[in-house]
Amino acid sequence: MSNINELTTENSTLCLIDHQPWVAFPINSISPEHLTNNVLAIAKTAKAMNVPTVLSTINGKSGPLKDPLFQGLSALWPDVEPIDRHNTNAWSDAAFVDAVKAKGRKKLVMAGLWTEVCLAQTVLSALKDGYQVYFIADASGGLSPESHERACQRMIQAGAIPMSWFAVAAEWTPDNTAPEYPAMYPIALQHGGGVQWAVEYILANLPGQQS
Known part of the structure; x- marks a missing residue:
């Protein structure tokens, strides 16, 4: 697969990882307003363009307190149950990997919280399994600007492709x-x-x- 080839609505799957209120609470690399705006923008675009989407949470319903998806995401897919995990690397969860494989596409567009933990680990593992991975930097967030940027550099060095939500939307349309x-x-x-x-x-x- 070439990273020169643009994303299309037929060749890619969107993966949204851990966009949850409690997970988002300590984010310091992007404002809450911009994070919410960008996540909902790419989610709405994927739904409007019929791009298959995989949703995942970490300890969203299995911990002592519930931490569901952002309300805006739940409203877009009211009948979809996110894949809830205990481990930070979504790619180590069989249900998540099975959901991705079921879409039948080798280009994965990922965004998640935190950039330096759950997103980066998942991106790196998907790359090792032969997927071409794009990550949406402005629909993700880290504990600090420095931590977010270092994680982005780590993913780029490993072969992932950095994007913004609007760039992804433009390639899809x-x-x-x-x-x-x-x-x-x-x-x-x-x-x-x-x-x-x-x-x-x-x-x-x-x-x-x-x-």
């Missing part, structure tokens, strides 16, 4: 004439920052929208 493309408009308007102005411009110039 290269053709703005595709029938599914309009599903991206509300996502960009809500989560895209300054991109929302471009979307407003596009919408204002669609047939039937001119005053």
Whole structure:
């Protein structure tokens, strides 16, 4: 597999690892607002574009207290039970690996908490098993900016490909004439920052929208 080949909705699987309130509480590499925004943005994009997604939690329901997925993620997949684990490396959990293999795709797009622990360990293990792994740096978070950056460097040195949520979304939606493309408009308007102005411009110039 070449890392030159772009991601498509047909060749990749999204893996969201441990986006949980208690796990996120000590994150210091990204603001809570930006983390939540970016995670929900890529999750909504995957759902809108029918990209298969694997959700996982760590001690989400098996510990003394429950620590579920972010509410926004649960709302997107209300009927999906996340794969709950006890170990930090999701790739060492048979149910997680089986779920990934069942999707039948060798390109994995991963984001998770914490960058330096659960995400990095999972990325490295998937690479060793022959998968091509992309990680979404701005939908992940570490205990400090330094710790997050060192973990990103570690994954890059091992062969993983760094991405942002918007870069992944753009590769998944290269053709703005595709029938599914309009599903991206509300996502960009809500989560895209300054991109929302471009979307407003596009919408204002669609047939039937001119005053």
